[in-house]
Amino acid sequence: MGKQLSAFPITPCGPDGRVDEAGLRGLLAPLREAEVDSIGLLGSTGTYAYLSREERRRALEIAVDKVGGRVPVLVGVGALRTDETVRLARDAKAVGATAGLLAPVSYTPLTDDEVFEHFSVVARESGLPLVIYDNPGTTHFSFGPELVARVSRLPGVIAMKSPAPAASAVAAHVERLRQAVPEGFSVGCSGDWHVTEALIGGADAWYSVAAGLFPKVCLAIVRAAERGEAEEARRLDAALEPLWVLFREYSSLRVVYAAAAILGLTEAEPPHPILPLPQAVRERIAETLRDLALS
């Protein structure tokens, strides 16, 4: 199997936390057309942590209806409580998700043993294939190689999404994970501005925020890396640097909300307390998208 691009769209909602069905369908249509390898619905960018169980189920039903059979749907099933996580994973399986993205969401900091047990219970009691979702920037939990080795051997755990470190460290990072997991286990990366080097360095997948809005250019990077054309992948990635600058400065989530509005896809705001970016920043984003021929 070649390298995979998973596109993570936002989940447009009203101020009351209800999913905007038309808005979500409008965001999914170009991802289906571009033939991304999967959709990462209700990831961190999809604000799963802020939505009720009912709305998460609704978002998945809409996505499966829109792209099901053509594009696999991964869906965030993380929650603070283990029992709630099991319920979400069962919902995901019942509605037709291909796999669940499971982040060790925490309030009280968790130990390695607690995270292992959490994954073990959710995998066993839901029957949903799981992707280890390592996102220390939001969960404040980091997976070390020893825990990766244990969790990746649980029945039903099939892949890992790991934050890519800076270019100089990324190949060693991917190799360390590869050593930890069983043969055939998919090791993928997130952190858009570092992922091209991760792909060149051996990563199997890119879990991408940018691809939620700009799937074509992201697919071009993945396909170039897959063909071993490292310089072409790097050239395409370097051209996106003005977008990565914005992601680093304002967070990818806030930037893609503004970008989706600029593209005319949805006027939805992120769930408060997260606020829309100020007008001056939105204008800078609009200018960047024009310069990059992304709008």
Add this chain to the structure above:
Amino acid sequence: MGKQLSAFPITPCGPDGRVDEAGLRGLLAPLREAEVDSIGLLGSTGTYAYLSREERRRALEIAVDKVGGRVPVLVGVGALRTDETVRLARDAKAVGATAGLLAPVSYTPLTDDEVFEHFSVVARESGLPLVIYDNPGTTHFSFGPELVARVSRLPGVIAMKSPAPAASAVAAHVERLRQAVPEGFSVGCSGDWHVTEALIGGADAWYSVAAGLFPKVCLAIVRAAERGEAEEARRLDAALEPLWVLFREYSSLRVVYAAAAILGLTEAEPPHPILPLPQAVRERIAETLRDLALS
């Protein structure tokens, strides 16, 4: 007004997240008898983040019924979404809480402006007096002096709970907060093993996990600090060092769950994925409590 002790009990629940009413009443009785200055219900130790709105309301109803009129009840009203936080704060006001403990719970990391707006909306739309609950270990957000200055001037924001740094830095920390807030605003500290020095250094209140189970010795420390008897306060605190060692090693939350079971108050486990401590550690805790004459 003298220095205040706020006692933070655990919230005993079944595996399904339903509050155990008899268990909670049993934990509150000794706090009422000891005449602590307030109860910090549904703090981080009270696992508010893991409970439904309905169960949080029930816990508060039980507490107000048990101690209301004798001991003020502060109650955690934090949630990821601003609208949900407003609902929780309105519930708290309707049921009879004295004030709300508001932590900037986050998944997506928040900016200072977002936290300011969050506090502003919750204070205005609920009418509940609010305590700024600064707990970077769980929220992963830290209040700098500039934001403290802004939030502490919002109508309805009355006090702050700040994590006490190590002894050598604590007096300067309290003084820096004192400079930031308006006159008469209460500056209190959490982090049990550093708080005695904070009280000696000028803090108005101790938000205490230990006091949720051991109110008398904690009250003795607060009263000694209030009378200016620094050496007596330090002597009492130093005697508790074996307990602080356990808190630092296993987290105060996990230790007080084990301690509550050892004291025969409740067999409740923390909400999973948080796990009960292993038997060997529980035996060490039991031994420590015996040595300290706390059991």
